[in-house]
Amino acid sequence: MAVTExxxxxxxxxxxxxxxxxxxxxxxxxxxxxxxxxxxxxxEVICSxxxxxxxxxxxxxxxxxxxxxxxxxxxxxxxxxxxxxRKATDDLAVMDTPEIEVNNAAGLYARGxxxxxxxxxxxxYNEATxxxxxxxxxxxxxxxxxLPAEAIAVAAAAARDEGLGVEVQVFGRASLAVSARCYxxxxxxxxxDNCRFVCEDDPDGMPLRTRDxxxxxxxxxxxxxxxxxxDLLPEADRLVADGVTHxxxxxxxxxxxxxxGVFRDxxxxxxxxxxxxxxxxxxxxxxxxxxGFYHGAAGYRRIAxxxxx
Amino acid sequence: MxxxxxxxxxxxxxxxxxxxDAGADAVYCGFQDAxxxxxxxxxxxxxxxxAEAVTYAHAxxxxxxxxxxxxxxxxxxxxxxxxxxxxxxxxxxAFIVADMGVADYIARTHPGVRLHLSVQAxxxxxxxxxxxxxxxxxxxxxxxxxxxxxxIRQIKREIPCEIETFIFGNHGLMVEGRCSLTxxxxxxSTNMDGVCSPAxxxxxxxxxxxxxxxxxxxxxxxxxxxxxxxxYPTICKGRYTAPHRPEGYYAFEEPxxxxxxxxxxxxxxxxxxxxKIEGRQRSKSYVRGVVRAFRAAVDDIxxxxxxxxxxxxxxxxxxxxxxxxxxxxxxx
Amino acid sequence: MSTGVHTxxxxxxxxxxxxxxxxxxxVQPILSRVVRRIAARHPSLFARLGPHQGTDFLIDPVDLPxxxxxxxxxxxxxxxxxxxxxxxxxxxxxxxxFLLLLELVDSEEDGDAAFxxxxxxxxxxxxxxxxxxxxxxxxxxxxxxxxxxxFGPPGRAVLARLRRAYTPEMERT
Numbered sequence: 158m159a160v161t162e163x164x165x166x167x168x169x170x171x172x173x174x175x176x177x178x179x180x181x182x183x184x185x186x187x188x189x190x191x192x193x194x195x196x197x198x199x200x201e202v203i204c205s206x207x208x209x210x211x212x213x214x215x216x217x218x219x220x221x222x223x224x225x226x227x228x229x230x231x232x233x234x235x236x237x238x239x240x241x242x243r244k245a246t247d248d249l250a251v252m253d254t255p256e257i258e259v260n261n262a263a264g265l266y267a268r269g270x271x272x273x274x275x276x277x278x279x280x281x282y283n284e285a286t287x288x289x290x291x292x293x294x295x296x297x298x299x300x301x302x303x304l305p306a307e308a309i310a311v312a313a314a315a316a317r318d319e320g321l322g323v324e325v326q327v328f329g330r331a332s333l334a335v336s337a338r339c340y341x342x343x344x345x346x347x348x349x350d351n352c353r354f355v356c357e358d359d360p361d362g363m364p365l366r367t368r369d370x371x372x373x374x375x376x377x378x379x380x381x382x383x384x385x386x387x388d389l390l391p392e393a394d395r396l397v398a399d400g401v402t403h404x405x406x407x408x409x410x411x412x413x414x415x416x417x418g419v420f421r422d423x424x425x426x427x428x429x430x431x432x433x434x435x436x437x438x439x440x441x442x443x444x445x446x447x448x449g450f451y452h453g454a455a456g457y458r459r460i461a462x463x464x465x466x
Numbered sequence: 467m468x469x470x471x472x473x474x475x476x477x478x479x480x481x482x483x484x485x486x487d488a489g490a491d492a493v494y495c496g497f498q499d500a501x502x503x504x505x506x507x508x509x510x511x512x513x514x515x516x517a518e519a520v521t522y523a524h525a526x527x528x529x530x531x532x533x534x535x536x537x538x539x540x541x542x543x544x545x546x547x548x549x550x551x552x553x554x555x556x557x558x559x560a561f562i563v564a565d566m567g568v569a570d571y572i573a574r575t576h577p578g579v580r581l582h583l584s585v586q587a588x589x590x591x592x593x594x595x596x597x598x599x600x601x602x603x604x605x606x607x608x609x610x611x612x613x614x615x616x617x618i619r620q621i622k623r624e625i626p627c628e629i630e631t632f633i634f635g636n637h638g639l640m641v642e643g644r645c646s647l648t649x650x651x652x653x654x655s656t657n658m659d660g661v662c663s664p665a666x667x668x669x670x671x672x673x674x675x676x677x678x679x680x681x682x683x684x685x686x687x688x689x690x691x692x693x694x695x696x697x698y699p700t701i702c703k704g705r706y707t708a709p710h711r712p713e714g715y716y717a718f719e720e721p722x723x724x725x726x727x728x729x730x731x732x733x734x735x736x737x738x739x740x741x742k743i744e745g746r747q748r749s750k751s752y753v754r755g756v757v758r759a760f761r762a763a764v765d766d767i768x769x770x771x772x773x774x775x776x777x778x779x780x781x782x783x784x785x786x787x788x789x790x791x792x793x794x795x796x797x798x
Numbered sequence: 799m800s801t802g803v804h805t806x807x808x809x810x811x812x813x814x815x816x817x818x819x820x821x822x823x824x825v826q827p828i829l830s831r832v833v834r835r836i837a838a839r840h841p842s843l844f845a846r847l848g849p850h851q852g853t854d855f856l857i858d859p860v861d862l863p864x865x866x867x868x869x870x871x872x873x874x875x876x877x878x879x880x881x882x883x884x885x886x887x888x889x890x891x892x893x894x895x896f897l898l899l900l901e902l903v904d905s906e907e908d909g910d911a912a913f914x915x916x917x918x919x920x921x922x923x924x925x926x927x928x929x930x931x932x933x934x935x936x937x938x939x940x941x942x943x944x945x946x947x948x949f950g951p952p953g954r955a956v957l958a959r960l961r962r963a964y965t966p967e968m969e970r971t
Binding site: 235236237238242243246247261262263265266267278280282283284285286287288289290293301302303304305307308309310311312315331332333334335336337338339340343344345348349350363364365366367368369370371373374376381383449450453454455456457458 | 571591596640643646652711719797
């Protein structure tokens with residue numbers, strides 16, 4: 158199949174953390190004005206209790222981003238159990254615009270065969286599942302973050318054959334688990350119902366260390382994330398060659414405009430990978446970078462260039 | 467249709483016979499590969515062993531459910547399809563599935579065999595469950611261990627299939643089928659490889675003072691004092707420090723097991739059709755003890771008697787038990 | 799702190815010296831017979847051991863005057879009593895009271911439960927131990943009874959006496 162040369166798109170995933178409304182507004186204003194990303198995912202994916210804090214500003218942010226030429230997609234909750242979560246999912250599913258990214262089967266049910274994107278929480282691990290989803294109206298699929306390179310290649314080829322866009326997370330903490338229990342509240346001796354939004358104190362997640370003092374995980378409400386930032390910048394060429402059309406950057410507490418710039422420069426051939434990856438390391442501060450999942454190794458590992466096949 | 471079916475774990479052919487003899491209404495098991503979520507060393511069934519097991523169980527009126535409840539990574543889907551074909555040929559009574567591609571294949575290829583939705587699919591709302599029922603003909607959903615009894619009752623009113631809930635065993639904290647914690651530390655995936663804290667990466671170390679550390683891939687998951695009860699070396703049951711918890715604490719959950727023996731009548735009343743006992747990785751001794759105890763309890767309830775449950779705390783992780791989310795949403 | 803490959807600390811446990819060597823000499827012929835018999839009657843056991851057929855297991859009944867060294871290689875089966883001051887390097891060590899170990903072999907007790915209660919200690923290659931446990935757990939019937947039966951009425955009497963001696967510890971539900 159002759160793939161017509163098309164530009165790989167950079168996307169900005171939904172903010173996983175409970176950033177205050179003002180911070181979000183400023184963040185997206187800067188993204189709109191300065192970040193070389195093509196598509197932006199908005200919406201609360203992790204905790205339905207947080208949604209009321211920023212739902213009000215969503216239309217304004219959407220308008221701002223679209224005016225700047227960005228495609229906006231609204232992502233649905235990863236966990237749907239309570240009445241308010243079911244209703245939030247149903248409400249998004251009836252919208253015609255913007256596009257929606259579904260992260261729970263409840264969203265698929267509500268959406269029916271109308272066009273939608275498949276989010277990373279939907280477990281689209283393989284070609285059979287992707288084909289099924291395409292048949293039900295999916296237009297785009299974000300693959301699970303733990304999928305290794307060989308499987309990404311097969312999945313991407315299958316998705317392209319179905320006419321779907323294919324997305325892979327290339328930057329930011331990996332989502333490792335979600336739970337019904339809020340671990341931020343638990344850490345502060347509270348429960349989910351009386352959490353008092355203590356998660357707001359940790360804009361990049363709450364660090365957990367082993368008792369040998371090794372940094373290991375980050376807690377973000379009901380979500381558990383990797384301590385390291387996934388970094389597939391050196392792998393970007395291979396991802397694109399294997400048919401991945403969209404590269405996802407997850408918002409972290411770093412200069413995301415600069416992060417997006419580094420990725421864009423590498424995709425455009427304007428910056429050597431080694432130099433770009435060095436810059437990304439500086440931008441990430443003390444946080445380790447990892448690419449283990451991609452290479453079929455422990456996710457936290459950073460497989461060096463020389464060791465790559 | 468029987469009320470309150472008892473669904474029992476079988477990690478080996480001998481455990482399967484033990485469960486059948488102890489009064490299981492159905493046993494669940496898997497093949498010796500990544501197609502099921504208990505792909506542990508030395509566990510599970512060859513096709514020949516499964517054939518004998520089906521014969522043994524069916525001769526005694528017990529059903530056999532085959533777990534195909536992992537997510538095939540792209541390029542390896544055939545392994546799951548072949549497992550389904552083998553299971554169908556051997557006459558299993560149902561497949562327990564999570565992946566939509568696998569569910570779709572079985573629904574089209576083996577429409578005569580029942581499909582149960584695994585807890586690994588994490589269907590926790592009526593809409594999600596209906597999605598699988600309407601598209602793949604799912605006949606039963608295994609609910610995640612995160613719902614209260616009133617929530618289960620409400621779900622039952624809104625779905626067209628049977629409900630199975632866990633009543634005893636490992637108390638999973640994370641939404642199943644969405645957990646990559648093991649893969650992050652070990653490079654082996656729960657969803658794709660069917661492992662959770664694989665033994666090959668576990669090491670216990672005894673210290674001079676009599677304490678013991680459990681390590682996973684070189685990371686210390688927990689350290690138990692000389693007299694302290696121990697748990698599995700799973701990441702979600704480990705002790706860690708946080709900035710304001712420098713003393714170390716169970717960030718997710720303590721080593722503890724689920725035991726809903728006292729809630730059985732309420733669960734039946736809420737519309738639960740089948741009760742699942744976790745523990746395919748456990749011994750025959752566990753299977754015998756737990757299945758017998760719950761068999762007697764369910765029979766008592768059916769006969770209108772008060773159930774008198776044997777004490778199972780010795781078999782629980784950390785030798786502690788909980789009713790988890792089923793009892794109160796404060797658990798969350 | 800990992801201790802890597804494990805050896806039993808001889809200072810803390812009985813079972814060195816002349817008495818231990820004598821005891822080893824007495825039980826050795828029995829052990830050899832037992833293990834050959836079990837292997838012959840339960841060949842499927844080896845399949846579950848997989849790559850760990852060649853692993854050296856040190857089984858350490860803390861209340862006996864010696865430890866046991868097992869290498870479950872179907873081609874060259876090894877099961878021998880060793881004095882604690884002369885134990886080999888082992889891939890995995892399983893330590894507990896003798897009757898508990900016996901009951902685990904027979905699936906009368908649950909290994910995980912014994913581990914949770916700290917009555918059972920496992921060090922070294924955990925996968926090897928899990929495989930051995932699962933392999934033994936798939937054996938129907940009682941290996942202890944089979945073993946006792948090999949020695950006729952005296953064997954059964956010894957086993958019964960052993961169990962009686964431990965009865966207070968055996969209270970189970």
